[in-house]
Amino acid sequence: MKKYLLLLTALTSIGLKKYLENRWNTVGYISASLASLLLYVVFIQVYFNFSGEIGGWNKYQTLLLLGLYRTVVPIFNLLFFKSILDIPNAVRTGQLDIFLQKPVNSQFLLSFRFIRIYDVVSTLSGIVLISYAFSNLNISLDFLNWIALIIGIISGVVIFYSIFFCICTLSLWFTKFDSAETLYYMTRDVISVPTDFYGYRIQALMTYFIPLTFILTVPVKVFFGKLGFGHILITCIVAYICLKFSSWFWNFALRHYTSASS
């Protein structure tokens, strides 16, 4: 455990140096992220221009979920995005061999290789949106609701990580897998609004087939009291299963890996 913490610290330090070295790019990313917050809010407003309530959600409840989305996705991006997205590239160029030979868990190393420190700023913009939405909701909630939300969101990040890791693991069979990025953006956009917006059939698909509903919608519904606290336990169980599955899937894929470089 100590070894992995030390490794994580070293990787964070490298990430920080790399982005300070490329300052204009970092500034550009932060500006794009802030601009996207504004555009997402406009988007939600356009939806609610046509309907006071969508799938049982009002505008401020949806904005709160959007704020959480704007907090969770940057955390995911900060920790995992660039590293996992680079897996297909590592497979195609044969670089993966180097990671497999290191005396650490290969899934860990491939998940935390590029830590994007600047995404912290996007997380802060999400928190601002949460505060704005919450102040307009005029509801009083227990401390327990907040704890449930935090546990739910952490589980959500684990689920999101597992899904994206599994997607990129496919590159061990596909070799060239540039469309992994498109799939990521598609999955990410889907969870930016409550899954109740998509109607009954698609929601069922997102609950029982690909558990996207558990990433944000279920924790937020528990937070508002639309679902019982038991659903947070279910979310944790789903997260655990997803993580275990991603690990199993990675090891299974490695058995079929034929190196590109040797």
Added chain:
Amino acid sequence: MRVFLAVYKRGLKATLEYKEDFWVSLFSNLFAPLISLAVWLTIQQTNSNLPYNRTELIWYFVLVGLINNLTAAWHAPFLSEEIYNGDFSKYLVKHLSLFTSIIGNNLAEKTPRFFITVILLMILMYITRIDLSFSLEYVVRVILFMVAIAMSILINIQMQTAIGLLAFWVHDTTFVRSFTVLFSDFLSGFFVPIAFFPSILQTVATILPFRYIISFPAEILVGQLSPSSLILGFAMQITWCLAFYLIVKLVLNAGVRLYQGYGG
């Protein structure tokens, strides 16, 4: 022409070699707008006064998915990488111009997509039993749609080239691409039809190029545009096409003077 054909054949082989990536890319481009369709159909259950009726909504988002497959261009990061690692030198010393390479590769990737798109469209027409009374108006709309698609491809290829060429000045152009994807997602009509926007956003979308890459051809075929909007749309497509042509030319000329070909 021989060089162009060689680039095209090589690109086609590469596309067909990595079949899994091709299919995933094709279907993710098709399905992304359908998620938005699901939201709008849910909204329509409570408000039936949307600018598009149910059939128009379905057709609009299906067309957006198909158009996205035909007009997509993704060479900006690869072009930047070539400038960064010195591979760009091949365009300066070999009988291979930058535009031959970009257009040849893009068309090669589009060829299988085009045939699959046409097949999917025909299957969809059969399943939905759409009434295709081949009136003169409908034939004109189809022709205008095809012209608009050709213009969309040209605009997007040139826009991506301009972004890629920025690597002469900044090493990593990913953030510019992030901005483009962001504005394209919101203002191209990919997730929300332009007619659903408040008037100020409609004006912004009418001025910027993103609408003319995705939404405009779909609007032509859905039949929501008045003759004056059609003329304005085509005028804007021509304007953006020429504007990007000039931008690419200027950026390329200035960039090549700075380029030092490290590592090439």
